[in-house]
Amino acid sequence: MSLAWSFYISTVLVYLGVDVMACWGLNLQYGYTGILNFSFIIYQSAGAYTAAVLTLGPNTAGSFQQYIGGANLPFPLPVIAGGIAGGLLSAVAGVITLRRLRSDYQAMVFLVISLIATAVVTSDVGLFNGPAGLSLIPQPMSTALNFSLVGYRWFYVGLTAVICLIVYAFLQRITSAPLGRSFRAVRDHEQGAAALGKNVTGLRMTSFVIGGVIAGISGAVLVEFISAWSPGGWLYQETFVLFTALIVGGTANNAGAALGALLVPVAFLEGSRFLPQFGPPGLIDALQWVAVGLMALIFVWFWPRGVLPERRRIIKLPGLPQAGTGRPRPVDYEKTAEIR
Amino acid sequence: MFVHAIGFGIITAAVMALAAVGFTVQFGVTNILNLAYGDVMTASAFVAYVSHSAGLNPWWGLVLGGLFGAVFSVLLNRFLYTPFIRRGARLFTMIIVTIAVSLILQNSLQAIWGPDFVSANIAAGASVHVLGMIFTGSQLILIAIAAVALAALHGLLRYTRLGKAMRATASDPELARNCGVPTRRVIDAAWLLSGLLCGLAGVALVTELGSFDFTTGSAFLIPVIAAAVLGGVGQPYGAMLGALVIGIATELAGTYFNPVYKDVVAFGVLIVVLLLRPQGIFAEVASQKEVAA
Numbered sequence: 100m101s102l103a104w105s106f107y108i109s110t111v112l113v114y115l116g117v118d119v120m121a122c123w124g125l126n127l128q129y130g131y132t133g134i135l136n137f138s139f140i141i142y143q144s145a146g147a148y149t150a151a152v153l154t155l156g157p158n159t160a161g162s163f164q165q166y167i168g169g170a171n172l173p174f175p176l177p178v179i180a181g182g183i184a185g186g187l188l189s190a191v192a193g194v195i196t197l198r199r200l201r202s203d204y205q206a207m208v209f210l211v212i213s214l215i216a217t218a219v220v221t222s223d224v225g226l227f228n229g230p231a232g233l234s235l236i237p238q239p240m241s242t243a244l245n246f247s248l249v250g251y252r253w254f255y256v257g258l259t260a261v262i263c264l265i266v267y268a269f270l271q272r273i274t275s276a277p278l279g280r281s282f283r284a285v286r287d288h289e290q291g292a293a294a295l296g297k298n299v300t301g302l303r304m305t306s307f308v309i310g311g312v313i314a315g316i317s318g319a320v321l322v323e324f325i326s327a328w329s330p331g332g333w334l335y336q337e338t339f340v341l342f343t344a345l346i347v348g349g350t351a352n353n354a355g356a357a358l359g360a361l362l363v364p365v366a367f368l369e370g371s372r373f374l375p376q377f378g379p380p381g382l383i384d385a386l387q388w389v390a391v392g393l394m395a396l397i398f399v400w401f402w403p404r405g406v407l408p409e410r411r412r413i414i415k416l417p418g419l420p421q422a423g424t425g426r427p428r429p430v431d432y433e434k435t436a437e438i439r
Numbered sequence: 440m441f442v443h444a445i446g447f448g449i450i451t452a453a454v455m456a457l458a459a460v461g462f463t464v465q466f467g468v469t470n471i472l473n474l475a476y477g478d479v480m481t482a483s484a485f486v487a488y489v490s491h492s493a494g495l496n497p498w499w500g501l502v503l504g505g506l507f508g509a510v511f512s513v514l515l516n517r518f519l520y521t522p523f524i525r526r527g528a529r530l531f532t533m534i535i536v537t538i539a540v541s542l543i544l545q546n547s548l549q550a551i552w553g554p555d556f557v558s559a560n561i562a563a564g565a566s567v568h569v570l571g572m573i574f575t576g577s578q579l580i581l582i583a584i585a586a587v588a589l590a591a592l593h594g595l596l597r598y599t600r601l602g603k604a605m606r607a608t609a610s611d612p613e614l615a616r617n618c619g620v621p622t623r624r625v626i627d628a629a630w631l632l633s634g635l636l637c638g639l640a641g642v643a644l645v646t647e648l649g650s651f652d653f654t655t656g657s658a659f660l661i662p663v664i665a666a667a668v669l670g671g672v673g674q675p676y677g678a679m680l681g682a683l684v685i686g687i688a689t690e691l692a693g694t695y696f697n698p699v700y701k702d703v704v705a706f707g708v709l710i711v712v713l714l715l716r717p718q719g720i721f722a723e724v725a726s727q728k729e730v731a732a
Contacts, residue, residue, distance in 0.1 A: 392543035
């Protein structure tokens with residue numbers, strides 16, 4: 100493998116890991132709990148900015164970039180702090196949005212929060228260096244480990260994979276536990292869940308904040324690798340890419356979410372890089388967005404459950420005959436509780 | 440400076456009222472949160488731009504833009520939104536569908552006209568002073584057009600059978616259908632009216648701004664939604680009042696703080712209203728309804 104390919108493939112793999120994590124976070128919120136979080140990308144961004152300023156070191160006067168709260172923490176503290184920042188911002192947004200609003204207004208408010216965040220970070224240069232963004236963020240352990248340039252990149256691919264596995268194990272644990280069942284109950288039948296004594300708002304907040312932490316971690320992992328972060332990279336449209344990935348891959352199914360991340364943000368958007376360039380600058384970008392929109396519409400139309408649909412969960416109540424005993428009899432749907 | 444800001448606010452409010460009333464009429468009747476609305480505004484503005492480049496009088500651009508918005512919105516509903524709802528798409532899915540349409544429309548416009556701003560200059564006319572506020576001739580015409588369009592809509596909703604049927608469909612589509620109201624045609628009429636106002640607002644907006652690009656309409660959508668929600672969804676008069684409040688508030692914020700915070704003020708008002716009074720200023724109740732087609 101030539102050096103250039105090695106560079107490129109390692110970069111794509113880190114992006115894949117980050118997108119998979121982001122899709123899992125969004126999947127917990129949207130797929131499992133039914134929160135239409137159109138501001139997902141800002142929690143990723145909060146994690147990225149936090150990790151960046153905690154790695155860059157104190158801001159010196161006269162530096163080419165300005166930011167708040169600089170520090171020089173060792174890895175993995177900036178990534179953990181990024182997760183905390185994503186979770187805290189989610190908690191604030193969740194308290195505003197999830198308590199009283201009807202669900203279509205929630206979607207609208209999340210969209211608005213995303214726009215506000217972009218406007219504020221872009222115009223308030225003292226916060227995170229405004230539209231130019233932060234750059235030259237040191238990569239974790241790059242000096243201590245003494246790898247070659249390419250070797251370090253493959254080391255980072257491994258690091259991302261490890262973090263992905265931790266997040267995956269955690270999410271599988273949650274979603275197969277009673278907590279995950281409560282999330283799905285809130286999604287499928289809010290009043291029903293409330294009638295059974297579930298704290299609907301509390302459950303939504305829990306899911307939302309956990310998703311925000313994962314978003315923050317994904318942003319932190321990405322920014323430590325690419326060394327730069329600016330508002331142009333986290334416009335509200337980016338959240339839509341993740342939603343499209345979920346719809347394509349399959350909601351409420353962590354394998355489906357990972358597949359969606361592989362298909363949409365990585366295979367599709369990276370793959371079109373290799374098409375011959377044509378037309379004026381900006382044309383291909385525009386056509387890419389058109390294609391992402393069309394992809395979302397086509398999947399909602401033909402395969403609304405995605406490539407890997409959610410597992411149907413059927414729970415037999417006690418007192419019903421077990422499968423395989425006696426002759427088959429018609430299913431008594433009155434006594435079969437189906438929980439999706 | 441304060442009076443000048445109020446003057447700007449009134450112009451912004453006139454354009455915003457056109458857009459917000461159109462948005463609220465459609466949202467009230469069908470309950471589809473159409474996030475592609477802003478991009479239809481931009482598309483209408485491009486229609487006006489093309490007609491102007493072809494040598495037509497700019498006011499023809501307003502007519503053509505309005506017609507385009509009306510026809511496009513009806514087609515969008517007939518051939519995209521309604522089939523999706525028939526196929527079982529519900530509230531959440533429809534929001535994703537409208538965002539997808541918004542992205543497709545916005546980036547198609549970019550693919551056709553490129554990423555640069557185009558000029559929408561028309562003769563501004565002599566300036567007129569009213570109570571210390573300065574308006575140009577074309578701005579006064581825009582305000583007049585907004586007033587006439589909204590008065591006509593008021594007449595339509597208040598005094599015609601169609602208006603009554605529309606209000607009935609908005610409050611309960613099932614009941615209206617059972618009472619013999621042809622709800623499908625009423626919904627078409629709502630999209631037509633909404634699209635007409637959307638197209639007019641799009642052309643008015645770029646006439647007012649002087650130049651525009653493919654994101655102009657979608658950037659304007661959030662203050663428009665803020666105005667509609669402030670007035671109570673489905674309440675045209677509320678939307679007018681909401682537009683006046685948001686229009687003046689954003690211009691004041693733009694004058695006294697950073698102009699970038701114009702939008703932040705609109706967003707802030709939207710969020711505060713949603714938290715304190717989600718049913719808006721006028722509406723009695725705002726229970727959640729399913730989408731109607």
